[in-house]
Amino acid sequence: MEATFEAFVRARGPALLRYAHLLCGDAGRAEDLVQDALVKVYRRWGPDIAAPSAYTRRAITNEYLSWRRRLTNREVPTQLPEPATRSHTDAIAERDAVWRVLAGLPRRQRVVIVLRYYEALPDREIADLLGLAEGSVRSLAARAFATLRAHPELRDAASVDRASRAEPSP
Structure with a gap:
């Protein structure tokens, strides 16, 4: 064992x-x-x-x-774990902004986004993992992307829009 x-x-x-x-x-x-x-x-x-x-x-x-x-002291991370390089400054700045906004999402929305797009889990598995209905998972994801799109720090929402329309991997 x-x-x-x-x-x-x-x-x-x-x-x-x-x-x-x-x-x-x-x-x-x-x-x-x-x-x-x-x-x-x-x-x-x-x-x-x-x-x-x-x-x-x-x-x-x-x-x-x-x-x-x-948690009583709610810190919002403002740095990515990997160091930025000069040649990728714009991409890093955009990713950093998305990271800050993601950190501010309600915890269930953030979990759904991470499971869907980082872990590439289908909604069915996310629903099972969190004990929710599939529709609730889709609703949480939609609300998270609405927040991301509306956030003033994310001026160029093209990457957010692409991600919100992308199908999660099965």
């Missing part, structure tokens, strides 16, 4: 950490989220977990949602 859990963490750990970072916007907090979730997953690890990646992603999502509820 321990060997399979360790192999799972070695194989999926970096992707789980990136997912947590996209949710919370802070590398240190992302590590804490993943660590807390993995402790809980380890306690339940066994043959009854049919889809360990989905189960662990759900645990991270739940930790994030709980953490956001408990």
Whole structure:
């Protein structure tokens, strides 16, 4: 049992950490989220977990949602994890603006956007993961994109419009 859990963490750990970072916007907090979730997953690890990646992603999502509820000092990250280069200044500035606005979305909208476009999950799986109806997932995504389009910091909404019309990967 321990060997399979360790192999799972070695194989999926970096992707789980990136997912947590996209949710919370802070590398240190992302590590804490993943660590807390993995402790809980380890306690339940066994043959009854049919889809360990989905189960662990759900645990991270739940930790994030709980953490956001408990958070009293709501910081909004203003920097991306990768350093900007001069040749990509405009793209970085646009991505940075989108990141700041995403950080300000209500937590369920942000989770839906990250699961849909970063994790490339279909609405059905997102609905299962969050315990919502598929229509609720689509509604949360639509509200998130309406917020992104209307935000004054996102002057060039072309990339937001492209993303909102794109079909999530199955």
